[in-house]
Amino acid sequence: MAKKTGQAIDFASIKATMSDPYKKTFQIVDKDAKIVNQELFDTFSDDQLVDFMKKMVWERALHEQTMNFSRQGRLGFYAPTYGEEASEMGSVSAFKDQDFLFPAYRDLPELIQHGASVTQGFLWSKGNAVGDDYGDQRNWFPQIIIGAQYVEAAGAALGIKKNGEKDAVSFVYTGDGGTSQGDFYEGVNFASSFQAPAVFMVQNNGWAISVPRKKQTAAETLAQKAVASGVPSIQVDGMDVLATYIATKEARDFAAAGNGPVLVETLTYRYGAHSSAGDDPSRYRTKEEEKPWFDADPLIRMRKILGDKGLWSQDQEDKLTEEYKDSFKKSMKEAENTPTQSVVDMLKTTFEEPTPQIKADIARFEAKESK
């Protein structure tokens, strides 16, 4: 017990104990592929286990192929997802079609799992408007202004509640850096105030470009940031796809049942650079720091679990990876064959009814583009 510091109030003790409910990270399979929660593990069928593995292999193949395209100069901005497969695929597997998704820029894989196409993912990166055209899907564009998606997700959650929808929630993602934004707190607090069905995902991948997690806050976990708003939360091993799925699913069920919002922090790692635009992690972190995370890789532990059950082999995985990559190559062809938007098309989307000034600009560009 810390020494009592004040005459009336023992702040030292309060500080030392306030993170106690968050001491234990929720986990089902640990980094050595040991099942630490057999009861929950047994709730998964073999098919489900294989399906999670397939999704993670899909995401990793998507990353690898995307980096190839990027190196070939065929893409624009891309935020690598390498290392975050369990966090992203585990959480998105808990979605229902009627759920709204407010992704950040590193969440293209979830967007695609929630209805967008791989081709659209590439088109978004290439800067083609078709990339954000989700039709009637409850998908929002990958947010660039970190935190803005949190307040918007609170609004969508309130809209869902006001619509009287009984089994829908608003899902939103940010990273560890995102939890430092004012909008993070405003979003969580607004959803709480209205007891609206929002599920706030924090993918703590350790790094906000070059700034490590520990510099974002002295709070022991990011999950506990929700407590101040009256929102229950959990920190999950984000390299454990099963734990991430269960935590997200139960958060969703809790919110959808009218109990108010929930926050889930997944502990994961950004293996690669912040983006494909020249970030070099060797400037700010060492290989030694990275190693434990590569050892904790979500695919390694699932490979072992499934292998022991005779449900998976490396051959099978390699074949699947090639199949996925072939399909991504087709998607890239499709993206490259998609007509580029003209300035006139774009100008027409500034207002529903173009203003006189925009009309004049449209006429000017029509003349230019018809040449």
Added chain:
Amino acid sequence: MAKLTYIKAITDGLDVCLGEDPKTLIFGEDVGKNGGVFRTTQGLQDKYGEDRVFDTPLAESGILGLAIGLAATGWRPLPEIQFMGFTFEAVDSLGGQMSRERFRFSGKRSMPITVRTPFGGGTHTAEMHADNLENYYVGTPGLRVVTPANPYDAKGMIISAVENNDPVLFLENLKLYRSMKDEIPEGKYTVPLDTAKVAREGTDITIVAYSAEVNESLKVADKLAKENISAEVIDLRSLSPIDTDTIFKSVEKTHKVVVVQEAQKMAGVGAQVTAEIAEHAIMDLDAPIGRVAAPDSVYPWAQVENDWIPNADDIEAKAREILNY
């Protein structure tokens, strides 16, 4: 018909909107039980219930973010930001988000949001309660910025704003709230969001103004009329887009123009009007364009604000200078 103040005309317009469209929602700080700190939403929660008219936590970015999410799920939000100075807290929601969604979604998703906020000086408020920040927002593509100068337009324009499927920043002048009354028709009528109004016809000089400065300009026109000088006063009403046709027609007739605003002079509305005239109608002019604006300083403390804000005397002096050029 009833004689209503500017503020009551807005309340009446909001009442019409809530009555017509069950998807409309009013929310913000103190707008519910308290009816807003100025009472603009007074009685609306009682009439339409807490589901439609409700208080939010105190956070402007949260309020406008909420509006975006509500619009994304099929609602027609009418958020209030308590004072325009507080919109600084929500600049991303306005400029980075709601104004860009139509563009982002290839024109297929709309943000039918009307952000109401009071602005304008001369009422001895605390700091950040009186600033004319329209210069910041008129350069935001995808965002309409409008401001009525009288109660009749206030009601008609708030209804048009709410019916519009793009985000509208609707600026309500603090000083006009209770200082003006008009005969206001009952029920629904609309005033267009994108046209200027000739507030007074004239032939010798054009005075272009908006919001409270329209009244100051009209005072000058009255005074000049006693000397047989005929001043035309144009009320812009829409600050973005600007109805340049109405301005050009007037300048073609009068050949002289003074552009008036309460806001600071740097860039912004008056500068844009001046530039449009210079670009498209300079050959109609037989004098330089006169400008009346506040100094390029911070909005002042209450004790000097009335000396700082451009008034009828300043407009008259500038008009005489241009007339005698």
